[in-house]
Amino acid sequence: QKEVEQNSGPLSVPEGAIASLNCTYSDRVSQSFFWYRQYSGKSPELIMSIYSNGDKEDGRFTAQLNKASQYVSLLIRDSQPSDSATYLCAVARYGQNFVFGPGTRLSVLP
Amino acid sequence: DTAVSQTPKYLVTQMGNDKSIKCEQNLGHDTMYWYKQDSKKFLKIMFSYNNKELIINETVPNRFSPKSPDKAHLNLHINSLELGDSAVYFCASSPSGGLNEQYFGPGTRLTVT
Numbered sequence: 001q002k003e004v005e006q007n008s009g010p011l012s013v014p015e016g017a018i019a020s021l022n023c024t025y026s027d028r029v030s031q032s033f034f035w036y037r038q039y040s041g042k043s044p045e046l047i048m049s050i051y052s053n054g055d056k057e058d059g060r061f062t063a064q065l066n067k068a069s070q071y072v073s074l075l076i077r078d079s080q081p082s083d084s085a086t087y088l089c090a091v092a093r094y095g096q097n098f099v100f101g102p103g104t105r106l107s108v109l110p
Numbered sequence: 111d112t113a114v115s116q117t118p119k120y121l122v123t124q125m126g127n128d129k130s131i132k133c134e135q136n137l138g139h140d141t142m143y144w145y146k147q148d149s150k151k152f153l154k155i156m157f158s159y160n161n162k163e164l165i166i167n168e169t170v171p172n173r174f175s176p177k178s179p180d181k182a183h184l185n186l187h188i189n190s191l192e193l194g195d196s197a198v199y200f201c202a203s204s205p206s207g208g209l210n211e212q213y214f215g216p217g218t219r220l221t222v223t
């Protein structure tokens with residue numbers, strides 16, 4: 001079983017819709033969870049971090065964490081064409097480094 | 111103003127050559143990393159340094175050698191380059207501790223011919 005899994009996509013949503021990106025992880029003692037956005041040819045850019053169960057909102061972005069289900073998601077409200085990118089989920093636990101998922105490619109259609 | 115910078119941005123070289131990539135961060139972070147992103151876009155940790163000391167060395171050929179002259183700099187030297195080394199290499203930094211968010215440099219695209 002891969003440590004961090006994401007649907008590779010592409011996930012296509014119309015402009016203005018909610019994009020829902022999902023990530024599951026295998027290590028039950030994982031403690032920190034991150035979402036990064038990577039445009040083609042660019043470096044990963046941190047969008048959100050979440051450390052405890054529940055929702056965390058920042059502008060149009062909401063991260064959701066459910067440690068019991070080993071699941072973290074990212075919702076993007078009012079999706080814009082500029083949100084089209086690959087979204088990487090990263091998971092960390094104390095004493096070990098980040099493990100990145102393979103990324104989900106999001107395409108927001110005008 | 112750049113938080114994490116890398117040089118060069120592009121590197122084209124022939125098999126068997128030795129090359130270096132430099133990284134600098136001005137965020138005051140204690141921990142720096144090297145990642146490799148291959149053609150399938152999978153991002154994998156190579157090395158992690160905390161206050162100039164190596165703390166993680168994933169399974170990486172010993173042709174790759176990181177050097178940290180101070181906690182703001184982490185360089186990557188690659189000996190005897192192979193075709194399979196072609197990838198984008200990212201430097202990143204974070205406040206001390208593996209649980210903190212990491213900030214990435216712009217990347218160095220290495221092409222070995």
